[in-house]
Amino acid sequence: MRIDRLDADLIELLTDSPMLPVMECARRLGVARGTVSSRLARLHEAGVIRGIIPRIEPAGFGYTLVAFCQVEIIQRDGHVRVSSALEDTIPEIVDMYTVTGSSDLQLRVVARTANDLQDIFDRINRVPGVARTSSSFALHEHFQGRTLPLVNACANSAASLDKTVQND
Incomplete structure (x- = not known):
């Protein structure tokens, strides 16, 4: 479009x-x-x-820690079953993607404290089909959901195309 x-x-x-x-x-x-x-x-x-x-900003109600969790799954259990189980049991997961590379799923999780974050990772590891996890903390959010520059670039591109067509 x-x-x-x-x-x-x-x-x-x-x-x-x-x-x-x-x-x-x-x-x-x-x-x-x-x-x-x-x-x-x-x-x-x-x-x-x-x-x-x-x-919704989780930090607004105390969830100030953000971490990324890479999940390797047991392949016979499948992405859909594992991702559904994670979604159903761990509300602190705010984003989840099936990815390529060394892991199978990429999660963004939020927590109130480091102890809460450890509990979240423990719960993730107990989900059937999860083989192993690794994680990293976000130290600073530069931006999130950055789509307006893309929208503007598309609009500018469409305008340039229209001008080119009119000049031909």
């Missing part, structure tokens, strides 16, 4: 204020309410926007 400048501006507006009413978005963008509604529908249908929800 091509993202133009209006799409990018709408996405940025909703990223900053997820609960902003459609009418207010239209006012700020200088377009009709119907334009915003149709753009939102198109962005949702294309999977560009998956939902409009507030961003």
